[in-house]
Amino acid sequence: MEPVTYNLIGAGLIVIGAGIGLGQIGGKAMEGIARQPEAAGKIQTAMIIVAALLEGLAFGALFLGK
């Protein structure tokens, strides 16, 4: 296989990992909001921060692998 293909496989793996992570964060946040709707604002903020950190990691990996 050519090296380009490996790059693409790596990118796919990164996206799978980030997808699982984002799904976990989003799902748990939804659960939390459903349990305690009055804390929705705080949960949302925390969720966005964690999602941003995860996204930074995923983009960093994609960026370095390019």
Add this chain to the structure above:
Amino acid sequence: MKIVQRSLKCLAIAILMFLPTSIFAFNAGEDGGQVSGKQEVEAYIVHHLKDSHDFNLFSYTDDSGERQHFGVALPVILWSSEGLVTFMSSEFHHDDNGHVIVEKDGLKFTKIHSKIYELEKGATAVSFDADHHATNASKVLDFSITKSVVGILLIGLLMLFWFSRLAKQYKKKQIPTGFGRILEPLVLYVRDEIARPNIGEKHYRKFTGYLLTVFFFIWILNLAGLTPLGFNVTGQLAVTACLAIFTLIIYTVSGNKDYWMHILWMPGVPIFVKPILAVIELVGAFIIKPFSLLVRLFANISAGHIVLMSLIAIMFTLKESLGVVGATSLSFVLSFFLLLIELLVAFLQAYIFTMLSALFIGMAVAEHDHEHEEHAHEISSDVEDVRGDFI
């Protein structure tokens, strides 16, 4: 009543955001009418992501087969081996492969892949080696007013106009009018939801100015990137790196004693762990934090632009298989919905950048309770009380 007011505000923002969408979709149809091959589309997208020395709105091939460009030439300012050299970018005649050579003050310049090179003495044409690197030309310091610089200056002036007008209206104790009505809730949002909870009641005032500037700068430039003007300012590594370095400087300079203590000599851990933690914390504070800020913004905006332009390119690449009407309508629908997502991303990235900046500054200025060791017992009993309420 408050709900009505808020929904009206949302509606105003939504309409304002829809305007560029419709114009963009309309203009894209006319743009680059001759783009056909896959390579040509790719070259077009790569070219768009880079900064350019002229402000090109669109180009087409006329009946006689000549490429016509429509746009504005921008000044080129170079610091060459013999000092300052200036000329207009139109002298390159839209050449990007080193074919056109501009002679100024006895020096020869040429442009290869959006970078300006100075030819060596006596050379009349650029020669390339096997990897397509110029062998007889060297890079010069480039201070040109490029397209991104124009974007930054334009948005800067607009922000100066909008916010000084808003401030003037508050001084006269008026209700803000015009665009100020959209800015006001956002200013309050940044102050009350981002700065205040993350930095703390005592210090937030000092940093709100920076956070507001960064928020509106990124947000408005992200939106400008979705207009047919085709700015890609926040998708330039240099711009996002500069913004991240600002945040780095601010939280490094304003860090208090406790912050440095926690970085260099973490309290409350065994002594042999302290040096290891110091290395990790130093790398985190000076490399990882700014790097994550700059890469996130850059990658999000660039990725958005690439996907958007690829979807617009569907109308050229799928013309044969779907027909003109089919390909155009498919590309229109897809790019329209992607633009809606991009409007959200434009706001979200500005929000996240500001939010994380506030968080980092908040970590640096946070005041620790020094007696927490003595009070630890009380606090833990408090926690148990709260738990007891839940169970």
